Amino acid sequence: MALASAGPGLASAGSGVVSPCADPVAERLRRWRLVLGGEADGGDGTGCALAGSDAAMDRTLEALYGSGGAAAPGRREAGLGGSAPRVARWLGDIRTYFPASVVQVMQRDAIDRLGLSALLLEPEMLEAVEADVHLVGTLLSLNRAMPEATKETARAVVRKVVQDLEKRLANRTRATLSGALDRSARVSRPRHADIDWNRTIRANLKNYLPDHRTVVPERLIGYGRAARSVKKEVILCIDQSGSMAASVVYASVFGAVLASMRTLDTRLVVFDTAIVDLTDQLTDPVDVLFGTQLGGGTDINRALAYCQSRITRPAETVVVLISDLYEGGIRNEMLKRVAAMKASGVQFVTLLALSDEGAPAYDRDHAAALAALGAPAFACTPDLFPDVMAAALEKRPLPVPEPIPGKGA
Numbered sequence: 001m002a003l004a005s006a007g008p009g010l011a012s013a014g015s016g017v018v019s020p021c022a023d024p025v026a027e028r029l030r031r032w033r034l035v036l037g038g039e040a041d042g043g044d045g046t047g048c049a050l051a052g053s054d055a056a057m058d059r060t061l062e063a064l065y066g067s068g069g070a071a072a073p074g075r076r077e078a079g080l081g082g083s084a085p086r087v088a089r090w091l092g093d094i095r096t097y098f099p100a101s102v103v104q105v106m107q108r109d110a111i112d113r114l115g116l117s118a119l120l121l122e123p124e125m126l127e128a129v130e131a132d133v134h135l136v137g138t139l140l141s142l143n144r145a146m147p148e149a150t151k152e153t154a155r156a157v158v159r160k161v162v163q164d165l166e167k168r169l170a171n172r173t174r175a176t177l178s179g180a181l182d183r184s185a186r187v188s189r190p191r192h193a194d195i196d197w198n199r200t201i202r203a204n205l206k207n208y209l210p211d212h213r214t215v216v217p218e219r220l221i222g223y224g225r226a227a228r229s230v231k232k233e234v235i236l237c238i239d240q241s242g243s244m245a246a247s248v249v250y251a252s253v254f255g256a257v258l259a260s261m262r263t264l265d266t267r268l269v270v271f272d273t274a275i276v277d278l279t280d281q282l283t284d285p286v287d288v289l290f291g292t293q294l295g296g297g298t299d300i301n302r303a304l305a306y307c308q309s310r311i312t313r314p315a316e317t318v319v320v321l322i323s324d325l326y327e328g329g330i331r332n333e334m335l336k337r338v339a340a341m342k343a344s345g346v347q348f349v350t351l352l353a354l355s356d357e358g359a360p361a362y363d364r365d366h367a368a369a370l371a372a373l374g375a376p377a378f379a380c381t382p383d384l385f386p387d388v389m390a391a392a393l394e395k396r397p398l399p400v401p402e403p404i405p406g407k408g409a
Contacts (some may be wrong), residue, residue, distance in 0.1 A: 091128040123153040137245025141294040180390035239323035246355035256285040271303035272296035299329035315345035325366040350377035
C-alpha cells in the first residue's frame with residue numbers, strides 16, 4: 001500500500017479526530033489494522049475491531065486501496081464509483097483524517113488507481129482537491145479536453161499552487177541572482193562611489209603599512225554602475241513531454257521570476273515535437289502553464305535550433321535545457337548544436353529534472369555525451385536552482401549535486 005510508508009502511526013497523524021488507545025499493545029494492533037486493512041469486525045488476523053471515527057477512516061482507505069470481491073487476483077478495484085459528488089465527499093473525508101502530505105499521496109494514488117482523470121474535469125471535484133504540483137500537472141495534461149465551465153476552477157487551483165511556489169522561491173531567487181549579476185559587473189577602475197571597499201581591502205592586505213596603520217589600495221575593485229540595461233540573457237528551453245510535468249510547473253514559476261528582473265532578458269520556450277515560445281506570457285506563470293501541452297514526442301535538436309537562432313550576445317547568454325534527454329530528433333545534430341553554442345561563449349546548463357521528486361529517469365548515453373562536451377547533465381531541486389543560475393551567470397563551475405549511489409545523476 002502506498003500509505004505504508006507513513007508508518008503505523010498514520011492513523012493518528014490527522015486532525016485529532018482519532019484518539020489513541022491507552023493500552024500500548026491495543027494501540028499498536030489498531031494502527032497496524034488501519035495500515036493493513038481487513039474486516040471491520042477484526043476477523044483479519046489482528047483481532048482488532050474498529051468503531052466510530054476509526055471505522056470511518058478505514059472506509060476511506062478501503063475505498064482507495066481495498067479490493068472488491070470480483071477483482072482479479074493481485075488487482076485493486078475502484079471503490080469510489082463514477083459519481084463526482086461522491087469523490088468530492090471522499091476527498092473531504094481524507095482531509096478530515098489525514099495530514100496534507102498524506103492527502104496528496106492518496107490523491108495521486110486515486111488518480112492512478114481509480115482512473116479519476118475524467119473526474120478532474122468536474123468543477124465540484126476540483127474545489128475539493130488539496131492542490132499540489134502533481135495535481136497541476138494532471139490538470140495541464142487534461143487542459144485541451146476540459147469544458148469551459150471547468151477551466152476557471154482549474155485556473156484557480158493552478159494559481160493557488162503557483163502563488164505558494166512564488167512565495168517560497170521568488171525572494172531567494174532574486175537576491176541570489178542580483179548578487180551574481182553585481183559580482184559579474186565588477187570593474188577594475190571604478191568611480192569613487194562604486195568602490196567595493198570590503199573586497200578592495202582584502203585584495204590589498206599585502207600593502208598594509210604598519211607605521212601608518214593603513215592599506216595602500218594598489219588595485220581598486222568596484223561594482224559596475226547600477227545599470228538599467230540588460231546585463232545577461234537567459235533562455236529556458238523546457239521539454240513538455242508527459243514525464244516532465246513537475247519540471248514544467250517549477251520552470252514556469254522561475255521563468256516569471258527571472259522575467260521580473262530588469263537586468264535579465266528572459267525567454268521561455270517549451271517543446272515536444274513542436275516548439276512554442278511563451279516569452280510574451282511570462283508576466284503570468286498561470287498563462288504560461290496553460291500555454292503548454294503535456295505529452296507527445298520529443299525533438300530536442302529542433303528546440304535548440306530555435307533557441308540558438310534567438311541568441312544575440314553569446315558571451316552574455318545562459319541556455320538552460322530542462323529535459324530527460326530522450327531524443328526523438330537527430331542525436332548527432334543536437335550534440336553539435338550544444339558544442340557550437342559553448343564554443344561561441346554560451347553558458348549551457350542541462351537539468352534532467354527541476355523538481356523535488358528524486359532521481360529521474362533519463363537517457364544516460366545522451367547525458368554522458370553532454371558531459372564530454374563540458375555540459376554536465378544533472379537533476380536539480382527548486383531550492384538549488386538559484387545557486388545553479390548564479391554560478392552560470394558568473395561563469396563559475398556549477399554546483400552539481402552528488403549522485404545517489406546506484407541511481408546516477
